[in-house]
Amino acid sequence: MGLLQEVYMDDILQTRGRIFDIQRYSIHDGKGIRTIVFLKGCVLRCMWCCNPESQEYQIQTMMVDGKPKVIGEDVTVGKVMETVERDRQYYRRSGGGLTLSGGESLCQPEFARALLMVAKSRGIGTAMESMGCAPYEVIDGILPYLDTYLMDIKHTDPAKHKRFTGRANGLMLENARKIAASGKTNLVIRVPVIPTFNDTPEEIASIARFADQLPGVTRIHLLPYHRLGQDKYDGLGREYLLKDLLPPENEHMAMLKKTVESVSKLHCHIGG
Amino acid sequence: MSRYQSTRIPKTERITKLVEHLYAKMPEIESARATLLTESYRQTENEPVILRRAMAFAHILKAIPIIIREGELIVGSSTIAPRGCQTFPEFSYEWMEAEFDTVATREADPFYISDQTKKELKEANRYWKGKTTSELATAYMAPEALKAMEHNMFTPGNYFYNGVGHVTVQYEKVLAIGYEGIMKEAAKELAGCKVGDADYATKSRFLQAVLISCQAVIDYAKRYAALAKKEAEACKDPVRRAELSQIAENCERVPAKGARSFYEACQSFWFVQQLLQMESSGHSISPGRFDQYMYPYYKKDLDEGRLTREQAQEYIDCIWVKLNDLNKCRDADSAKGFAGYSLFQNLIVGGQDASGQDVTNDLSFMCIEASFHVFLPQPSLSIRVWNGSPHDLLVRAAELTRTGIGLPAYYNDEVIIPSLMSRGVTLEDARTYNIIGCVEPQKAGKTNGWHDAAFFNMCRPLELVFQNGIDCGEQIGPRTGDVEAMKTFEEFYDAYKEQMNYFISLLVNADNAIDQAHAERAPLPFLACMVDDCIRRGKTCEQGGAIYNFTGPQGFGIANVADSLYAVKTLVYDEKKVSMADYKKALLFNYGREVHPLVVAQVAGIAARELAKNGVTGDADAVAKMTQEILRQSVTAEDQRKFSELLELIEAVPKFGNDIDEVDAFARDAAYTYTKPLLSYQNPRGGVFQAGLYPVSANVPLGAQTGATPDGRLAGVPVADGVSPTAGKDVHGPTAAANSVSMLDHGIASNGTLFNQKFHPSALSGDEGLDNFVSLIQTYFDRKGSHMQFNVVSRETLLDAQKHPENYKHLVVRVAGYSALFTTLSKSLQDDIIRRTEQGF
Known part of the structure; x- marks a missing residue:
């Protein structure tokens, strides 16, 4: 590495950002054994969100097992990479790597870009879970360093999308088209299947048709709604609005998978 | 063409029935061995110990009751009751008499014992006062060592109260030349002993003892041949009659002579495995590389069209059932330390040959399949893992792990081979190692490892x-x-x-x-x-006859x-x-x-x-x-x-x-x-x-x-x-x-x-889950770990944890991006996690 790059890399390692967790041995978010870095802050307010502590950018206190826990930490890219590097040998064996998640990673674009760039330059595979809710220029700056884009598409109807997440979906769908057209990353579509929101065959079929038109997209994941984040709402002193919602039955998920396969050529998988 | 076939083979109805029969009742203590042993010892007071041992072994095998269980294809049972056990007063007996009245009701590994058996055992045990290995060992110990044991600094309980076991013998030798062949070898050695040799007394008596013991085993098999023949004659069902006739033929032939077919090899293997555990009460008698020494018989039969893979699988499954038919009653404290009626008969598949080539074969997969079919703790199935292990084998092993049975255990050739070499084992011997008992590596047929010494x-x-x-x-x-x-x-x-x-x-x-x-x-x-x-x-091994000798506390x-x-x-x-x-x-x-x-x-x-x-x-x-x-x-x-x-x-x-x-x-x-x-x-x-x-x-x-x-x-x-x-x-x-x-x-x-890890089944779900799981093992092994095994938490475990949270304080489950103690979650969340467990499969 030349002197210039070294200095440049040193700067990048100093890039700061705000995270709320690093989870090692994650095996349901991208290929292989992965380390997920959760970035704090989100543009949406999905009513079913299982990581409600991710939504606010500011550092918060959440009660966990009866004890207060500070959620959110400002860290450098270099610091995060120290943890990511600990499992490098597992990535090599399994084809895994680093996954960014959130929140919405694109809320901290420079930090996200720096993390992905450093990982990539060190031979670690990269993925990002994101709704694509940012100006396309921001996304475009990240794509060269991103192996797999795990993109959430929650609904095709803008009004319903707005009602359940706080924002309409126009920008995100538009970005999905652009990302696919760029050919710079492996785009995978993920759909959280939420009863009363998008769990009818018609709604899922509509998303599948949209995804199927995106050039290069071959895979879609249906992620069944779960309530496992529910306790965190209490911990944050917030009310969980979907208290009575039950997770979809296994048979229902299987039926939706068939629906996807009947309206598209996509390879459909239940779970991450 | 691939060098092995790995397609799954279905389980037969026979195996289900054999397992049901085996577990119909609580295991029982029987007195026949102790009575016969003592009878013989009373008649041989003046003989050298080695001959007394052989004569007692022969006396036991001549008269101990024998039985062919319903539907068995492989025969040889040490007790009339399924999963029963004999006793071994020559090692120790006092604890058992002290526990006669509690052994049926104790928490860890209870055994039924009848009043008649108690009486017979008491009568036999009387003879052994002052004559056991345990008493002699105590007499040899330093007072400060006894004091330290009294204060629970360490406990050498295993061999203090029982036989040693912890060995893998040359099964391949018995399969090839039978005990008649071994007797020829011993007779030749005996003929070479000169009366003036310094070790003539001990060596000649030892070789005579070998001859007596081998003949006893041959005769024991013939008792089974006669019983099978008799049962065949009385049998109305033509299918079973043919089976019994075949069993009679097998037992007439093996283990006296070399096996001519895979089926005979299976029967011969079983007599070795069973009777080693009749001679002494040592546990961890480990079959070792079963997929290797059985393979020539399987391959030949298959090539000559005399055997189908399905038939071979059923014979293997029958052996797996038999491995669970053997049992051992330990004292109450030891039973807690070895909970689960386990005999630790470790059987390992895969790995390398003496020249360092991978030797995975059809039988490696069929052994894993047998554990799926029989779904019992024995054998303690193990897999050798190295950089040349076929991915298929590791994935099939991972599928077995996913069932929650706790098998197989994974072993790392890349650490174990050099580790054995550092203890003086040759490269070739180290490459062909197997595992004894829990996790102890050694070279079969050459080692007395005393692996579980304290x-x-x-x-x-x-x-x-x-x-x-x-x-x-x-x-x-x-x-x-x-x-x-x-x-x-x-x-x-x-x-x-x-x-x-x-x-x-x-x-x-x-x-x-x-x-x-x-x-x-x-x-x-x-x-x-x-x-x-x-x-x-x-x-003998106890006297330093083995090539490699260790003590492993x-x-x-x-x-x-x-x-x-x-x-x-x-x-x-x-x-x-x-x-x-x-x-x-x-x-x-x-x-x-x-x-x-x-x-x-x-x-x-x-x-x-x-x-x-x-x-x-x-x-x-x-x-x-x-x-x-x-x-x-x-x-x-x-x-x-x-x-x-x-x-x-x-x-x-x-x-x-x-x-x-x-x-x-x-x-x-x-x-x-x-x-x-x-x-x-x-x-x-x-x-x-x-x-x-x-x-x-x-x-x-x-x-x-x-x-x-x-x-x-x-x-x-x-x-x-x-x-x-x-x-x-x-x-x-x-x-x-x-x-x-x-x-x-x-x-x-x-x-x-x-190294034990606990997993929620969702971590192994789908093909990707299995691949990731295999990657985890391989990476731990890349980093020079030696062994790994897994508890996969089953749905039943989670349901039980809901009912008895006090027993599951440490049960960690993965909850949306973080881990939590299962028992601290609310009921509805627990239910969700239980649902997820079901989805894991």
Whole structure:
């Protein structure tokens, strides 16, 4: 590495950002054994969100097992990479790597870009879970360093999308088209299947048709709604609005998978 | 074309029925062996021990009742009752008589015993007073070693009370030439003995004993041939009649002669496996590389069109059932340490040949399939993993792991081969190793490894550092000085090492005493004829006849000791947040929590010593009174506050298992305090001691004997399991824990290490889950871990945890991006997780 790059890399390692967790041995978010870095802050307010502590950018206190826990930490890219590097040998064996998640990673674009760039330059595979809710220029700056884009598409109807997440979906769908057209990353579509929101065959079929038109997209994941984040709402002193919602039955998920396969050529998988 | 076929084979109805029959009733103790053994011994008083053993073995095999169970294709049962057990009074019997009335109702491994059996056993046992290996071993032990055992510093219970076992014999030799072939070999050796040879007396008698034992086994098989023939003649069902006739033919042929077919090889294998466990009560008689030595018979039959894969699978399945038909009754304490009626018959598949080529074959897969079909704890199925292992094999093994059966265990060739070589095993022998019992590697047919020689509790010497070598009022360890006066951590650590070294030497003393007792009172000629170089040397394994000799006692509680030493270093010496006086008091009084019986015992010891200083000795009432006094007055409210604060401080000190280099390096060094000193000792067979770091299930009873430790562990709580981190202290997931554990020196613990991980099935769901799981194992092995096994939590376990949360305090499940203790979650969340478990499959 030349002197210039070294200095440049040193700067990048100093890039700061705000995270709320690093989870090692994650095996349901991208290929292989992965380390997920959760970035704090989100543009949406999905009513079913299982990581409600991710939504606010500011550092918060959440009660966990009866004890207060500070959620959110400002860290450098270099610091995060120290943890990511600990499992490098597992990535090599399994084809895994680093996954960014959130929140919405694109809320901290420079930090996200720096993390992905450093990982990539060190031979670690990269993925990002994101709704694509940012100006396309921001996304475009990240794509060269991103192996797999795990993109959430929650609904095709803008009004319903707005009602359940706080924002309409126009920008995100538009970005999905652009990302696919760029050919710079492996785009995978993920759909959280939420009863009363998008769990009818018609709604899922509509998303599948949209995804199927995106050039290069071959895979879609249906992620069944779960309530496992529910306790965190209490911990944050917030009310969980979907208290009575039950997770979809296994048979229902299987039926939706068939629906996807009947309206598209996509390879459909239940779970991450 | 692939060099193996791996497609799944369905289970037959026969196997389901055999398993049902086996588990229809509680296992039962029978008296036939003990009675016949004693009968024979009474008639051979003046013969050399080796001949008495052989004659007794022959007498037993001639007269012990035999049975062919309904639907069996492979025959040979040691008891009439399914899963019954015989007894072995020549090793020890007193514990059994003492437990006659509780053995049927005890929690761990109960056995039914009839009044008639009790009477017969009492009659037989009478003879053995003063004649057992156990009694002779005691007579050989140093008084300080006996004292240390009394104080639970270590326990050599396994071979102290039982036969040794822990061996893999040359099955391939019996399959090839039969016992007639072995007898020819022994006869030839005997013919070569000259009456003037220095060892003529012992060698000639030994070889005669081999001849007697082999003939006894041949005759025993013929009893089965006759029984099968008789049953065939009486059988109305033509299918079963044909089966019985075939069984008769098999038993007529093997194990007398070499096997001509795969089916005969299976029957021959079984007689070896069964009768080794009739000769002696040693467990961990391990079939070893079954997929290798059975393969030539399978291949030939398959190539010649005499056998289908389905038939072969059924024979293998039948053997798997039979391996669960054998049983052993241990004393109540040992039963807790080896819970689950386990005989640890370790059978391993895959791996390399002597030249370093991978030898995975059809049978490797069929052995895994058999465990799917039979779904019972035996055999202890193992897989050898190396950089050339076929991915298919590892994935199939992972599928078995996913069922939650706890099998197979995974072993790393890349660590074990050089580790064995460092103990003098040749490259070729090391490459063809197999596993004995739990995790102990060795070379089959050449080794007497004494692998499970003792449980050494590494936490106990640490307790003694705080008490200057005194336990319950008695000076049992060296005086390492007043702990409060130790100025540096090095001084403290040196005191621990001194305590360790002392008790390790006593452990060696106890093991060697037992070793000597077995050589003198229970040499095993039948076993010896299948281990090199016994026949040529004219000695049994117990007498040093094997080529490789070891003694492998295992250390317990590495993680507790490492965390404890690190906490003391950090809090007392580096950060000076806690005084040693406070630490000492906190430990003595169990951090102010439960007044555990161990606390009372220590305080009573202190009281007794105080009284003795004032000239009062032997006054139990005075001791009791003073003990009460101390217990009532010593812990003030201020102390309680300090203790709680100390526990919080300890909680915040980094722990082993979280991928923190400094702590892990510390654990590595702490493990050396056990593994290194052991290497300097030798056993009477001319071999060395080598450490193991694995727990069986004894980490629970050993913990029950251990007072509070400086890592915050309370008195009586189980110590850590094998080389695994302390339960609940590894909080960064499986890769972090694996990285930490791989920081230990697994190579020096050449008697094996055990790393247990618990998984939720969702972690193994789908093909990707299996691939990732295999990658995890391979990476741990890349980093020089030696062994790995998995508890996959089943749906049933989770349901039980809902009902009995008190039993599952440490059950960790993955909850949306974080892990949580299952029992702390609300009912509805628990239900969701149980649903997810179902989806995992």
